[in-house]
Amino acid sequence: MIDRTRVKAALDWIDKNVAPLGVDFGSVIDAVGRVLAEPVDATADIPRFDRAAIDGIAVRAEETVGASAYNPLSFRLVPQGEALPKLGAARVDAGEPLPTGADTVVPLEYASLDAAGGYEIIEPVEAGGHVEHAGSHAARDAILLPAGRELRPYDIGLLALAGVSHVPVIRRPAVRIVVTGRGLSQSDAPSSSAAVYDTDGPLLRALVQRDGGILADLCHIDRDRRKLHDALTAPGLDILLVAGATGNGTDDFAGAVLAEVGELAIHGVALSPGESAGMGRAGAGALVFLLPGAPAACLWAYELFAGRAIRRLGGRNPALPFRSTEMLTNRKIVSRIGVTEICPVRCRDNRSVEPIASFAEAGLMSASRADGFVIIPEGSEGFPEGAAVTVYLQQGFDAPSSLISEGPDPKS
Amino acid sequence: MIDRTRVKAALDWIDKNVAPLGVDFGSVIDAVGRVLAEPVDATADIPRFDRAAIDGIAVRAEETVGASAYNPLSFRLVPQGEALPKLGAARVDAGEPLPTGADTVVPLEYASLDAAGGYEIIEPVEAGGHVEHAGSHAARDAILLPAGRELRPYDIGLLALAGVSHVPVIRRPAVRIVVTGRGLSQSDAPSSSAAVYDTDGPLLRALVQRDGGILADLCHIDRDRRKLHDALTAPGLDILLVAGATGNGTDDFAGAVLAEVGELAIHGVALSPGESAGMGRAGAGALVFLLPGAPAACLWAYELFAGRAIRRLGGRNPALPFRSTEMLTNRKIVSRIGVTEICPVRCRDNRSVEPIASFAEAGLMSASRADGFVIIPEGSEGFPEGAAVTVYLQQGFDAPSSLISEGPDPKS
Numbered sequence: 001m002i003d004r005t006r007v008k009a010a011l012d013w014i015d016k017n018v019a020p021l022g023v024d025f026g027s028v029i030d031a032v033g034r035v036l037a038e039p040v041d042a043t044a045d046i047p048r049f050d051r052a053a054i055d056g057i058a059v060r061a062e063e064t065v066g067a068s069a070y071n072p073l074s075f076r077l078v079p080q081g082e083a084l085p086k087l088g089a090a091r092v093d094a095g096e097p098l099p100t101g102a103d104t105v106v107p108l109e110y111a112s113l114d115a116a117g118g119y120e121i122i123e124p125v126e127a128g129g130h131v132e133h134a135g136s137h138a139a140r141d142a143i144l145l146p147a148g149r150e151l152r153p154y155d156i157g158l159l160a161l162a163g164v165s166h167v168p169v170i171r172r173p174a175v176r177i178v179v180t181g182r183g184l185s186q187s188d189a190p191s192s193s194a195a196v197y198d199t200d201g202p203l204l205r206a207l208v209q210r211d212g213g214i215l216a217d218l219c220h221i222d223r224d225r226r227k228l229h230d231a232l233t234a235p236g237l238d239i240l241l242v243a244g245a246t247g248n249g250t251d252d253f254a255g256a257v258l259a260e261v262g263e264l265a266i267h268g269v270a271l272s273p274g275e276s277a278g279m280g281r282a283g284a285g286a287l288v289f290l291l292p293g294a295p296a297a298c299l300w301a302y303e304l305f306a307g308r309a310i311r312r313l314g315g316r317n318p319a320l321p322f323r324s325t326e327m328l329t330n331r332k333i334v335s336r337i338g339v340t341e342i343c344p345v346r347c348r349d350n351r352s353v354e355p356i357a358s359f360a361e362a363g364l365m366s367a368s369r370a371d372g373f374v375i376i377p378e379g380s381e382g383f384p385e386g387a388a389v390t391v392y393l394q395q396g397f398d399a400p401s402s403l404i405s406e407g408p409d410p411k412s
Numbered sequence: 413m414i415d416r417t418r419v420k421a422a423l424d425w426i427d428k429n430v431a432p433l434g435v436d437f438g439s440v441i442d443a444v445g446r447v448l449a450e451p452v453d454a455t456a457d458i459p460r461f462d463r464a465a466i467d468g469i470a471v472r473a474e475e476t477v478g479a480s481a482y483n484p485l486s487f488r489l490v491p492q493g494e495a496l497p498k499l500g501a502a503r504v505d506a507g508e509p510l511p512t513g514a515d516t517v518v519p520l521e522y523a524s525l526d527a528a529g530g531y532e533i534i535e536p537v538e539a540g541g542h543v544e545h546a547g548s549h550a551a552r553d554a555i556l557l558p559a560g561r562e563l564r565p566y567d568i569g570l571l572a573l574a575g576v577s578h579v580p581v582i583r584r585p586a587v588r589i590v591v592t593g594r595g596l597s598q599s600d601a602p603s604s605s606a607a608v609y610d611t612d613g614p615l616l617r618a619l620v621q622r623d624g625g626i627l628a629d630l631c632h633i634d635r636d637r638r639k640l641h642d643a644l645t646a647p648g649l650d651i652l653l654v655a656g657a658t659g660n661g662t663d664d665f666a667g668a669v670l671a672e673v674g675e676l677a678i679h680g681v682a683l684s685p686g687e688s689a690g691m692g693r694a695g696a697g698a699l700v701f702l703l704p705g706a707p708a709a710c711l712w713a714y715e716l717f718a719g720r721a722i723r724r725l726g727g728r729n730p731a732l733p734f735r736s737t738e739m740l741t742n743r744k745i746v747s748r749i750g751v752t753e754i755c756p757v758r759c760r761d762n763r764s765v766e767p768i769a770s771f772a773e774a775g776l777m778s779a780s781r782a783d784g785f786v787i788i789p790e791g792s793e794g795f796p797e798g799a800a801v802t803v804y805l806q807q808g809f810d811a812p813s814s815l816i817s818e819g820p821d822p823k824s
Contacts, residue, residue, distance in 0.1 A: 029617065032621065053772070055659060055662075093661035093662060108660065137774045153622050154615070154780045156617075156618040157614060157615030158776045158779075160609055160610060160611045161775075162609070163599050165598075187577040199570075203569030205568075207565045210565050248467045248520060250505060294506060295573060299569065364549075365458070365550050368564075368566045368569075
């Protein structure tokens with residue numbers, strides 16, 4: 001039997017052995033979701049110059065004193081780009097620079113063209129009125145975005161606005177997925193009644209993508225020990241995920257091969273599902289995670305361990321990429337003592353959850369059907385009905401509950 | 413001046429005029445984030461056959477009755493794939509089919525090889541023990557995933573497991589972005605002190621991507637009326653976004669051109685920022701959204717209107733793609749009556765928010781710096797300090813507050 005390391009010790013091994021990768025310079029246009037390696041500063045004032053905040057007439061404020069409907073003041077129209085002479089006015093649109101000499105913008109409703117082709121102004125305006133001053137949004141050298149920021153669409157706009165075309169981002173980890181299952185069919189192969197379809201490959205590929213990794217390749221090696229050896233020694237990878245061949249089965253050789261070519265630091269974890277997980281390093285230094293072949297176990301060994309490493313390599317929050325919230329159990333949840341167990345749950349409302357068919361009972365169906373998960377620590381036998389538990393909610397759970405019915409619609 | 417339609421009326425126009433697009437058959441491998449057009453059923457039982465749940469010895473349960481350490485029972489080893497004779501046993505690994513005749517799996521710790529090359533069993537096991545029965549995860553024809561599901565990584569695993577290679581998904585909307593700004597520089601052009609960088613293009617591109625649209629093209633047409641005319645009449649697009657030239661400026665021709673080539677249904681909305689937004693249809697029937705050129709106004713006209721249309725076309729939840737939650741204001745928020753206003757806020761803790769520099773004061777900086785937004789309905793003058801308000805939280809806000817400090821780490 002495999003010795004079982006505590007989940008905490010496995011997490012500690014990852015945190016000690018995995019640090020963020022180096023820096024890439026990435027194009028801002030393609031940088032949504034990338035992680036800033038360094039802060040980005042404004043290289044110039046934003047805006048760069050004093051500009052009109054509205055469509056209107058740029059003038060000197062002091063020259064509008066006394067203007068009213070009964071006392072319209074006349075200004076001479078000056079072409080765009082020229083400095084304002086005394087009693088000059090220029091038509092400006094929102095965003096355009098104020099002409100030299102102007103210090104305010106009169107709204108169009110307080111100005112009208114006069115017979116001479118100039119403007120009559122019927123309201124005095126303060127200096128600085130309807131003007132966006134240079135540097136008022138951000139001064140030169142101000143920090144626009146902090147290091148560690150996972151760039152959002154709005155940030156891309158801000159960087160473009162600041163004239164930044166490339167940003168220092170943390171390199172995305174290059175991942176190889178090795179599936180060892182025996183005689184697996186791919187789901188696009190002709191169907192046969194006895195077919196066992198490769199599940200771990202597509203599942204891991206989607207998870208690696210979610211966590212910001214780049215899939216270098218995905219290979220199926222059946223149970224070929226030599227091919228695993230070769231896969232683990234190839235250069236150029238940051239992390240390898242080996243699915244299957246890691247338990248007590250007759251030809252479960254993954255642990256032995258990893259020990260041969262590098263270091264098998266941990267093999268077997270007190271986690272359910274996922275107990276045959278392992279981790280270490282290949283000869284060339286790449287991280288290696290051994291994941292159980294059974295899909296639900298593969299999933300959880302990935303989520304807690306391999307995914308954490310990929311997220312750390314990429315400079316992301318290493319924690320589970322789920323939102324956590326406190327809710328009440330409305331049925332009891334039982335768990336074996338000595339093992340960290342993952343319990344799939346469904347939300348009954350925004351406050352309570354109930355356990356659904358376990359991974360042992362329904363495999364990956366349970367993962368897909370769950371609104372979220374409760375993690376039962378190894379020292380616990382579970383939770384009674386009515387207990388407060390931390391629930392990790394799957395992405396998308398919010399949508400039906402709050403984003404439609406509780407009204408993100410700003411219909412007033 | 414442009415008449416201003418109420419936000420609610422603009423949302424109603426969208427909901428009435430925009431329906432989900434047709435169906436594509438997409439490869440499961442690339443289907444994360446796609447939306448199912450129809451439910452997906454299991455075409456066969458999952459699992460397809462009775463199989464071992466653990467590594468062990470497959471036998472007939474009735475033949476183990478009476479087994480104990482003092483009374484080990486002998487079984488004859490049968491090669492894999494053969495039917496079990498009376499008192500036969502077969503070594504099986506987890507996931508392998510049970511041989512014909514077997515109905516249980518004895519864990520390895522209760523079996524040992526005997527001198528004759530057979531097995532001795534020292535514990536009786538029940539029929540069905542450690543067996544996953546055909547159809548126990550999902551029966552043939554059961555619904556695996558419902559219509560409307562935005563596919564998650566776990567769903568991809570489940571579909572692969574079920575042998576599904578392609579799924580009916582809603583077609584992604586094809587989007588053209590037309591930027592009308594005058595003399596804009598791209599952020600990768602050589603910098604000059606007077607440059608105004610195109611912000612709306614990169615911003616809209618990132619937003620369209622977030623909402624599941626496909627960017628057909630992004631063109632810069634300066635203020636060329638003819639080019640806008642051509643851009644609005646090109647075939648093959650589902651939706652066009654026109655940034656700029658939509659206000660009261662001297663050459664704001666977007667509304668007029670749209671009215672010429674199709675229908676300008678709404679122009680001007682009581683929304684701040686975003687009041688010069690418009691919407692309608694081009695000649696060929698594509699939806700057209702006119703967005704203000706000022707970046708923060710462009711953003712909010714997109715978020716409330718154009719984004720809603722793109723999300724509806726793609727079969728997604730049309731609401732704002734933010735999580736909403738109730739929080740308390742810890743400073744008062746003021747708003748003009750008669751206008752729906754967006755107020756950027758920062759979270760002080762998990763329960764309260766305070767307004768930060770407005771869009772008028774800091775433009776897109778406010779959007780990027782905000783943790784979330786409060787939408788103040790047109791009938792309201794704002795909220796006093798201590799009022800409960802609905803906050804739309806930006807993605808990523810959760811990370812610092814709950815995913816690190818409150819401990820998603822299952823360290824027990």
